[in-house]
Amino acid sequence: MAVLDILHFPDPRLRNKAKPVKRVNDRIRQLADDMLETMYLAKGIGLAAVQVNVLKRVVVIDLSPNATQPRVLINPVYTVVSDKIVGADEGCLSVPGFYEPVSRFERIQVEFLDRQGNQQVLEADGLLGACIQHECDHLDGILFVDHVSNLKRQFIRRKLVKRQRTRAE
Ligand code: GNR
Ligand code: NI
Numbered sequence: 615m616a617v618l619d620i621l622h623f624p625d626p627r628l629r630n631k632a633k634p635v636k637r638v639n640d641r642i643r644q645l646a647d648d649m650l651e652t653m654y655l656a657k658g659i660g661l662a663a664v665q666v667n668v669l670k671r672v673v674v675i676d677l678s679p680n681a682t683q684p685r686v687l688i689n690p691v692y693t694v695v696s697d698k699i700v701g702a703d704e705g706c707l708s709v710p711g712f713y714e715p716v717s718r719f720e721r722i723q724v725e726f727l728d729r730q731g732n733q734q735v736l737e738a739d740g741l742l743g744a745c746i747q748h749e750c751d752h753l754d755g756i757l758f759v760d761h762v763s764n765l766k767r768q769f770i771r772r773k774l775v776k777r778q779r780t781r782a783e
Contacts, residue, residue: 638731662752
């Protein structure tokens with residue numbers, strides 16, 4: 615296992631698009647395990663491979679309070695079950711310290727490969743539904759700050775650039 619470095623907004627590498635996984639092998643399983651370890655250490659509920667600069671369509675999620683329900687979603691694709699829009703505060707490990715309301719579809723169905731490479735289907739709403747939409751965005755180079763106003767995004771960008779400058783000194 616290994617802890618990976620998480621990229622921070624506005625790092626341009628967060629805009630890269632991930633490629634589908636062709637075969638779920640031990641390398642992919644190792645990546646998923648490393649991503650879970652990284653996510654747990656950072657106290658997040660989800661992580662997409664693009665955030666650790668790996669351009670593969672791999673997502674890990676665990677909403678349980680005690681890190682007991684790790685989910686691995688490979689090549690996730692969701693369809694909208696309820697196109698009602700709901701808003702809830704979101705944060706992101708790549709945008710540390712900022713939380714803003716984001717509009718998402720109320721209920722989705724997601725198809726993906728699990729860590730054995732078996733096809734799975736899951737319906738989700740609430741926090742899990744929002745988290746899956748947030749992670750699928752990452753795989754296409756989209757961040758939650760793209761869903762808030764330009765003013766708020768520029769504000770967050772400036773604060774993070776400033777913080778990264780003082781960290782680098
Ligand atoms: O830890 C996270 N919390 C969260 C809260 C609401 C909606 C989405 C998320 S995902 C985020 C972790 C992260 O950055 N995943 O990409
Ligand atoms: Ni995120």
